Every structure is written in C-alpha cells, then in structure tokens.
Amino acid sequence: MANARCSCGALTLTLPDKPSAVIACHCIECQRRTGAPFGTGAFYPAEAVTISGTAKQYTRDAASGGKVHSHFCPNCGSSVYWKAENLPSMIGVALGALTDASQFPAPAKSIFEQSKHRWVQIDEVGEHFQQGSVAQSR
Numbered sequence: 001m002a003n004a005r006c007s008c009g010a011l012t013l014t015l016p017d018k019p020s021a022v023i024a025c026h027c028i029e030c031q032r033r034t035g036a037p038f039g040t041g042a043f044y045p046a047e048a049v050t051i052s053g054t055a056k057q058y059t060r061d062a063a064s065g066g067k068v069h070s071h072f073c074p075n076c077g078s079s080v081y082w083k084a085e086n087l088p089s090m091i092g093v094a095l096g097a098l099t100d101a102s103q104f105p106a107p108a109k110s111i112f113e114q115s116k117h118r119w120v121q122i123d124e125v126g127e128h129f130q131q132g133s134v135a136q137s138r
C-alpha cells in the first residue's frame with residue numbers, strides 16, 4: 001500500500017499500490033492550489049482510498065465543467081486530495097503528498113499547457129494537451 005499525508009501528518013491517505021492515472025496539470029487553479037508552477041495528481045478509485053483525519057474543503061468551478069472539491073489539512077494547509085464532479089468514482093491525490101516517490105510513474109498526460117511556464121519541461125510525459133484531455137483535446 002502507498003501512503004500520502006499532509007505536512008503535519010494529521011491528514012493521511014492509504015492508497016492502492018498503483019494509481020489508475022498520473023496527470024500533470026498546468027492550469028492556473030492548480031498553480032494557485034499548490035503554490036508550484038504546476039500540479040500533479042495521482043488518481044485512484046475512490047472506494048480503494050482510506051482517509052484518516054479531518055480535511056477542510058474548498059469548492060471551485062472546473063474548467064471542464066462541474067465542480068472540483070479540493071481537500072486540505074486545516075492545521076498545516078497542505079493540499080492533499082480532490083474530487084471532481086465530472087469524475088465521481090475517482091480521487092485525485094496531490095503527488096507532493098505521496099510518501100514514496102522512488103517507484104512512482106511519470107505523468108501519462110500533461111494538460112492545460114496553454115498556461116504552462118515556458119521553462120517547465122517534464123520528461124517521459126506521454127501526451128500533451130493545450131487544454132483539458134477530455135472536453136477539448138490539443
């Protein structure tokens with residue numbers, strides 16, 4: 001089992017060994033959420049994820065329609081996981097919250113590159129998209 005946690009450790013997730021998908025997102029909202037030049041999410045089936053601790057929720061509109069519910073630790077503020085209404089069966093986990101980076105797969109998709117910092121270059125990305133990978137591709 002893999003694990004993810006916030007900075008202070010009050011909010012932890014127990015996850016299956018392998019994520020269903022890993023996606024790097026360069027949208028402005030992911031940049032704001034993470035404070036980093038892009039966000040990377042590992043997606044898991046919601047029923048396979050065990051959440052311990054209390055998260056606070058922030059809801060915003062998704063670029064692809066619907067809402068995204070972002071969950072963060074109320075104590076340390078780390079962004080740990082999110083749920084998108086468009087993808088109700090999955091939980092996205094912030095890659096930075098994962099505790100074992102050594103064997104983690106590279107993102108299969110890099111999305112919203114229209115707002116990517118020009119110097120950001122991710123090796124091993126499979127597919128590149130200017131916007132979202134589902135609604136409007138390339």
Ligand SMILES: [Zn+2]
Pocket residue numbers: 006007008009010011073074075076077078
């Ligand atoms: Zn915390």
Ligand SMILES: [Zn+2]
Pocket residue numbers: 025026027028029030031039112
């Ligand atoms: Zn994004």
